[in-house]
Amino acid sequence: MLRRIDPPPEASLRREAASRAAGNGVAGPAPKPRLVMPPHSSGLRIGLFGGTFDPPHAAHLGASLLAMKRLRLDRMWWLVTPGNPLKDTRHLRPLERRMADARELAHHPRIDITGLEDVINTRYTYDTLAYLVRRCPGVRFVWVMGADNLRSFYRWQNWRGIASLMPIAVVDRMGSSLYATGGRAPQALARYRLPERFAPVLADRKAPAWLYLHGLKSPLSSTALRALRKGSGNH
Secondary structure, eight states, X not given: OOBOOOOOOHHHHHHXXXXXXXXXXXXXXXXXXXXXXXXXXXXXXXXXXXXXXXXXXXXXXXXXXXXXHHTTOSEEEEEEOSOOTTSOOTTOOOHHHHHHHHHHHHOOTTEEEEOHHHHHTOOSHHHHHHHHHHHSTTOEEEXXXXXXXXXXXXXXXXXXXXXXXXXXXXXOOTTTHHHHTTSHHHHHTGGGBOOGGGGGGXXXXXXXXXXXXXXXXXXXXXXXXXXXXXXXTOO
């Protein structure tokens, strides 16, 4: 049976905590909300798709739907991160706003939006995924990422550890696929790459295991859209 508790969203919890503190004459920042995990249970196949989602866009949704179909996933979790350690985060919008926009865009019964990294206080993807593997025994997680991230994957904290935690599906991106597999990380992991025909059973494979998913050719990126937003003065 799926495990789920439906409390108020993170922003509401913070406001309630701040209100209680103010009423008691206690100053200081509001405490972190308690962790609420999206629906999950042992045996489910769940894709994990991380990013700042600033802003979320059609390519995020397209990649998720493609992965859910080709990998035969039961659910997809969008892990909206407080910030990317490899990127400039000074102009990121508040986490709650990005999560709200992601929910509005996804609007899908099997896509869950979560800001759990902000609650469990993890900075790096490896720490987040290791936490989920410990917290959700028996769940068949698959890390889903765009081909644009594959080339720089070697710069991620403990990227080899990520590859050893769960299978990885790399979604084709316009222009990225031509050079992505030539990067340091995909070359180091080349012997673990599976033909694309294994996509339906990737979630059942023991890590390290990864493959490419072709079919999505979107030029959209959150980085480019943020730059456009910054240039227009619309923050």
